[in-house]
Amino acid sequence: MRDTCAVTPEISAREADVLALLGEHLSNAEIGARLYISVRTVESHVSSMLRKFGAADRRALAHHAAELARAGTPGPAPVLPAPLTSFIGRARERAALAALLREHRQVTAVGPGGVGKTRLALKVAAETAAAHPDGVWFVDLVSTTDTAMVAAAVAAALGLGEQPGRGLDESVTVALADRDALLVLDNCEQVLDGVAPFLERLLATCPRVRVLATSRARLMVPFERVYQVPSLSAEDDAVALFLDRASAAGLTPDASMRERIIEICRRLDGMALAIELAAARCAGLGLDGLGAGLSDPLRMLAGGSRADDRHRSVRAALDWSHALLEPADRALLRAVSVFVSPFTARAAAAIAGETFVADGLASLAEQSLLVVTAAPGGTEYRALETIRQYGAERLDAAGETEAVHARHLAWCLSAAEDLAPTGDWRVRFDDTADELRAALTRATDRPAAHRLARRLAELTFARGLIGESQQRHEQAAALAADPAEAAGLLRDAAAVAVCRMRGDDMYRLLKEAAALAESAGDTAAAARHWATAATHAHRFSGEFADLPTHAEGLALLDRAAELAGDDPGALAAVALGEAGVRFDAFGSALGPAENSVAETLAAAERAVAAARRTGDPYAESAALDTLTGAQSWNGDAFAVAATIERRVALMTPLPEGPVRTLELMDALVQSIEAALGVGDVAGARGNARRVRAHPLLAEVSYRATGWELVAGVLGGDPAPLPAIGEDFLDSWRRSGRPTGTFLGPGVSAGLTLHRLRGDEDAVREWSDVLARVGTLPTHGHSYLAIFEATELLHTGRFEEALKRLAPDPREVWKYVTWLWLHWYVPLRAEAAVLAGDAAAREYIEDGRGYVRGNPFAEAVLDRAEALLDGDRLPATSFAASPYQAARTLVLAGGAEGERGAALVAELGLVPMAPPPRT
Missing domain, CATH: 3.40.50.300 (P-loop containing nucleotide triphosphate hydrolases)
Incomplete structure (x- = not known):
C-alpha cells in the first residue's frame, strides 16, 4: 500500500489550520466558528486538501493530521537574523x-x-x-x-x-x-x-x-x-571562542598556546566582545603582543564616573584597540560614533569635516571597530553599539560633541531635503529615518530642529506613518519662531488627525492653532481656524470619541465671525461653517436645526462661491462637500455625483500633503456612494478599488470592500462577492473588529448575500458582525429596508416586502435621498405590483419622476410596469446584472422562467419564487 505520509504536500497556512482541526474531528461549522471563516470556505479548503493528499474522505484527512502532529510538522520559520560567525559553547x-x-x-x-x-x-x-x-x-x-x-x-x-x-x-x-x-x-x-x-x-x-x-x-x-548573562568560562567557552576567531583572522593555533590564551581570556574577564577584538589582532601581534598590550596601563581606564564595573572589561579591549590607532583614525572613530544607523564614506566625511576618509574607515574596519557591509547604494559601515557608545564618550572627552552634532544635524537636514517622494525614495527614507529621528532628539539648534521636524513630518506622512507625522507636525509647531507658521503646522497636524480618524485630536489642534494666531494678532487666521474647528466637527462627527455640543460649535462660529473682518479667506471659512453647522437641513451631529432644505442649499452655494473667490482649492473642496449634503437632502442624486467629481478633479493634481489627502480621500469614499446613488454600479466598483489601493487605507481595506459588497448586491452580480466578503471580514478582524454605523451598509449587504445563498452559518456570522458594528433606527428606512425587501421579494414574501417599503419617499426623505432613493423607489413599485396592491401604478408613475436618467432604476420600473400590464418583460435591460436578468426570466414564467431558475442556481442562490398567478 502506498505510504501517503511519505511526502507531505504543500498546503497553505489556512489549510494547515483547517487540517489541524479536522484532526480534532470537528465539523465544518465548528471549524468555521473556531477560525472565524464561513462554512463554504471550510468546505473549499477540505476539498483542496482531499486532492492534494489524495485522500478518500475526511477520515483520511484526520488521519493525516494526526500523523503530521506526531511527526512534529514545523511551524513558521523564525524571523531571526542569520549569524555571520559561528556560535561557540554556552x-x-x-x-x-x-x-x-x-x-x-x-x-x-x-x-x-x-x-x-x-x-x-x-x-x-x-x-x-x-x-x-x-x-x-x-x-x-x-x-x-x-x-x-x-x-x-x-x-x-x-x-x-x-x-x-x-x-x-x-x-x-x-x-x-x-x-x-x-x-x-x-x-x-x-x-x-x-x-x-x-x-x-x-x-x-x-x-x-x-x-x-x-x-x-x-x-x-x-x-x-x-x-x-555570565562571562564566558576562561578555560572552556572563552578559549574556544578565541581560537575560532583567531583562526578566522589567520592564526594557526596549537596546543602550546592554550595556557596563554586562558590567561588572556581571564584578564579580559571572559567578555565575548573583548575576546573577539583581541583574537582579531592576534594574527598580527601574536600572543606576546596581546599580553603586552593588555598589560599597558594606558590601555586601561583608571575609573571615574564613566568606568563602572560593568563596562570595565569591554573598555579594556576598546582602549587597547583605540591606542593602536593613528590620531586621525581616532578622530574619525569619535565622529562616526554619532551615527545610529549604517553610513557611507560620503556621510562620514561630512560629519568628520574631511574630504577623504576612505583610508580611515578601512583602518577602523581592520581593527574590528567598524562592520563593513555591501549595500545596494554602495559600501556601508556600522559601529557596534558598545563601540559607538565608547566613541561617543571619547567625543565628549575631546570637547567635540557640540561641533560634531551640529554637522550631523546639518547632514540630516540635507539628506531629508533630498528625499523627494519619487523612485525608490521609500527605501532611502527607511534607511535614513532613524538617523533623522536621532538628530532631532538631541538637536540644540532650535531653527535647524524646526526645519528637520517639519521635513520629517512631511516625509512620514508620505511614507504612511501618519501617527508619527502628526507628532512631528506638532513638534515643528512647538519649535517654530513665527506664530503664523506654527498655527499653519497645527492646522496640518489636525488634517493628519482626521486621516487617522482621530476627531478629538483634530478639534484640539485647530483650537490651539486659532488661539495661537489670535494671541499673535493674526485675527484673520484665527477666524479661519475657529470656523474650521466648528465645520470639521460637523463634517467628521463620526470620528469623535467625545463630540462637541452644538452650542459649542455655534460659539466658535460666532467668535470667527467677530474676527473675520473683510478677509476673503476668513469670510469663506465662516460662510462654510454657517452652511455646515447652522444651516443644516437635518440638524447636524452637533445638534438640531430649524431651517429648510432650500435654506441649507442656498447657504451651501454661498459658501462655495465665497471659497472659489479665495482661490484656495482646499477651501473650495470643503465647501463642495457641504454642498453635496444639501443637494442630497434636495433629492438631486445626479447633482451630488457631479459635485463630488468636481472635488476629485480639484484635488487630484495638487501636491501630496495632509489637507489634500484628507479632502481627496473623503471625496473618493463619497464618490463610491454617489455612483451607487445614480445606478452607476461599475463606477462605484471602480471607485472602491481606487480607494482600496490608496496606501493610507491599505491596512483597513474593509472601508472599501464594504462598498464593493453593496455595489455587488444592489447591482445583481453575486459571483465575486463571497471572496470580497472574506476580504472584508479578514481586514475587519485584523483591525480589531472596529464598531461604527458607517460599516452598516457593507455588513448588511454581506448578510443579504448569504441569505440569498442559503448559507445559514454565514448568515449567523454576518448577523453577529452587524450587531457588533451597530445601526441607527433611521437606517431602517434606508439600506436595511432595501436589503431586507430584496430578500423578501426573492423568496416570494411579496406583501412583507411591500410592508417593509410602505413609507412614501416623501415621508422618509431624510433617510433615502442620499444614495438610497434610486433603489428604494423602484423596489417599492415592484413589491406593490407583485403584492397586487391597488396603488402599484401610482408607485410606478411617481417613481419615474424620482429616478429619471438612472438606467438601472428605470429598467426595474419598466419591468414592474410590464408585469402589471401583462406585457413581455425586457430581460435585455439587465445585461450587466446577471441576477436581475435571471430574475426577469423567472418573473416572465413558462420556459423563460425555467431558464431563469437555472441561471439563479448557477449564481449559487436559493431558488427564486415565481410571480403570483393572476
Missing part, C-alpha cells in the same frame, strides 16, 4: 535561559555591553522556535533613540503598517492577540521608558506571546524574570 546558559522562557512569559537577559547577550538570545530563540508555532520575531532597538518609537520598531519587524484610528502599539497587540509567538527585543537599555509600558500592554492583551529581551538594565515590568 550549553549551560542556553539550557538555563530556555528553561526560564518555558516557565515565564517575559525573560530579560541582563549583562554589560559585550558579554554576548544578543548572540545567546538569538541562539535560544532559534533552538526553541518549535515551541512557538505562530512565529518568532527579532526586533533590534539599537537604532531606536525615541522611547515613543518602540511600537514602531516592533510593528516594522512584524510587517505591520499603521492603521487609521489606532496607534502602532494597538496594531501590534491586535496582530498578536491570539498568537503563540516569541518576540526577541534586543538592546532595550536605551529606551527602557518606552519598552516597559509597551510590554505591559502587550503581555496583558496577548496571553500566548512570550518575550525574550536583552538589556543592560532590568525592564522593571510586572511579568519580568531576569537572567544574568
Whole structure:
C-alpha cells in the first residue's frame, strides 16, 4: 500500500489550520466558528486538501493530521537574523535561559555591553522556535533613540503598517492577540521608558506571546524574570571562542598556546566582545603582543564616573584597540560614533569635516571597530553599539560633541531635503529615518530642529506613518519662531488627525492653532481656524470619541465671525461653517436645526462661491462637500455625483500633503456612494478599488470592500462577492473588529448575500458582525429596508416586502435621498405590483419622476410596469446584472422562467419564487 505520509504536500497556512482541526474531528461549522471563516470556505479548503493528499474522505484527512502532529510538522520559520560567525559553547546558559522562557512569559537577559547577550538570545530563540508555532520575531532597538518609537520598531519587524484610528502599539497587540509567538527585543537599555509600558500592554492583551529581551538594565515590568548573562568560562567557552576567531583572522593555533590564551581570556574577564577584538589582532601581534598590550596601563581606564564595573572589561579591549590607532583614525572613530544607523564614506566625511576618509574607515574596519557591509547604494559601515557608545564618550572627552552634532544635524537636514517622494525614495527614507529621528532628539539648534521636524513630518506622512507625522507636525509647531507658521503646522497636524480618524485630536489642534494666531494678532487666521474647528466637527462627527455640543460649535462660529473682518479667506471659512453647522437641513451631529432644505442649499452655494473667490482649492473642496449634503437632502442624486467629481478633479493634481489627502480621500469614499446613488454600479466598483489601493487605507481595506459588497448586491452580480466578503471580514478582524454605523451598509449587504445563498452559518456570522458594528433606527428606512425587501421579494414574501417599503419617499426623505432613493423607489413599485396592491401604478408613475436618467432604476420600473400590464418583460435591460436578468426570466414564467431558475442556481442562490398567478 502506498505510504501517503511519505511526502507531505504543500498546503497553505489556512489549510494547515483547517487540517489541524479536522484532526480534532470537528465539523465544518465548528471549524468555521473556531477560525472565524464561513462554512463554504471550510468546505473549499477540505476539498483542496482531499486532492492534494489524495485522500478518500475526511477520515483520511484526520488521519493525516494526526500523523503530521506526531511527526512534529514545523511551524513558521523564525524571523531571526542569520549569524555571520559561528556560535561557540554556552550549553549551560542556553539550557538555563530556555528553561526560564518555558516557565515565564517575559525573560530579560541582563549583562554589560559585550558579554554576548544578543548572540545567546538569538541562539535560544532559534533552538526553541518549535515551541512557538505562530512565529518568532527579532526586533533590534539599537537604532531606536525615541522611547515613543518602540511600537514602531516592533510593528516594522512584524510587517505591520499603521492603521487609521489606532496607534502602532494597538496594531501590534491586535496582530498578536491570539498568537503563540516569541518576540526577541534586543538592546532595550536605551529606551527602557518606552519598552516597559509597551510590554505591559502587550503581555496583558496577548496571553500566548512570550518575550525574550536583552538589556543592560532590568525592564522593571510586572511579568519580568531576569537572567544574568555570565562571562564566558576562561578555560572552556572563552578559549574556544578565541581560537575560532583567531583562526578566522589567520592564526594557526596549537596546543602550546592554550595556557596563554586562558590567561588572556581571564584578564579580559571572559567578555565575548573583548575576546573577539583581541583574537582579531592576534594574527598580527601574536600572543606576546596581546599580553603586552593588555598589560599597558594606558590601555586601561583608571575609573571615574564613566568606568563602572560593568563596562570595565569591554573598555579594556576598546582602549587597547583605540591606542593602536593613528590620531586621525581616532578622530574619525569619535565622529562616526554619532551615527545610529549604517553610513557611507560620503556621510562620514561630512560629519568628520574631511574630504577623504576612505583610508580611515578601512583602518577602523581592520581593527574590528567598524562592520563593513555591501549595500545596494554602495559600501556601508556600522559601529557596534558598545563601540559607538565608547566613541561617543571619547567625543565628549575631546570637547567635540557640540561641533560634531551640529554637522550631523546639518547632514540630516540635507539628506531629508533630498528625499523627494519619487523612485525608490521609500527605501532611502527607511534607511535614513532613524538617523533623522536621532538628530532631532538631541538637536540644540532650535531653527535647524524646526526645519528637520517639519521635513520629517512631511516625509512620514508620505511614507504612511501618519501617527508619527502628526507628532512631528506638532513638534515643528512647538519649535517654530513665527506664530503664523506654527498655527499653519497645527492646522496640518489636525488634517493628519482626521486621516487617522482621530476627531478629538483634530478639534484640539485647530483650537490651539486659532488661539495661537489670535494671541499673535493674526485675527484673520484665527477666524479661519475657529470656523474650521466648528465645520470639521460637523463634517467628521463620526470620528469623535467625545463630540462637541452644538452650542459649542455655534460659539466658535460666532467668535470667527467677530474676527473675520473683510478677509476673503476668513469670510469663506465662516460662510462654510454657517452652511455646515447652522444651516443644516437635518440638524447636524452637533445638534438640531430649524431651517429648510432650500435654506441649507442656498447657504451651501454661498459658501462655495465665497471659497472659489479665495482661490484656495482646499477651501473650495470643503465647501463642495457641504454642498453635496444639501443637494442630497434636495433629492438631486445626479447633482451630488457631479459635485463630488468636481472635488476629485480639484484635488487630484495638487501636491501630496495632509489637507489634500484628507479632502481627496473623503471625496473618493463619497464618490463610491454617489455612483451607487445614480445606478452607476461599475463606477462605484471602480471607485472602491481606487480607494482600496490608496496606501493610507491599505491596512483597513474593509472601508472599501464594504462598498464593493453593496455595489455587488444592489447591482445583481453575486459571483465575486463571497471572496470580497472574506476580504472584508479578514481586514475587519485584523483591525480589531472596529464598531461604527458607517460599516452598516457593507455588513448588511454581506448578510443579504448569504441569505440569498442559503448559507445559514454565514448568515449567523454576518448577523453577529452587524450587531457588533451597530445601526441607527433611521437606517431602517434606508439600506436595511432595501436589503431586507430584496430578500423578501426573492423568496416570494411579496406583501412583507411591500410592508417593509410602505413609507412614501416623501415621508422618509431624510433617510433615502442620499444614495438610497434610486433603489428604494423602484423596489417599492415592484413589491406593490407583485403584492397586487391597488396603488402599484401610482408607485410606478411617481417613481419615474424620482429616478429619471438612472438606467438601472428605470429598467426595474419598466419591468414592474410590464408585469402589471401583462406585457413581455425586457430581460435585455439587465445585461450587466446577471441576477436581475435571471430574475426577469423567472418573473416572465413558462420556459423563460425555467431558464431563469437555472441561471439563479448557477449564481449559487436559493431558488427564486415565481410571480403570483393572476
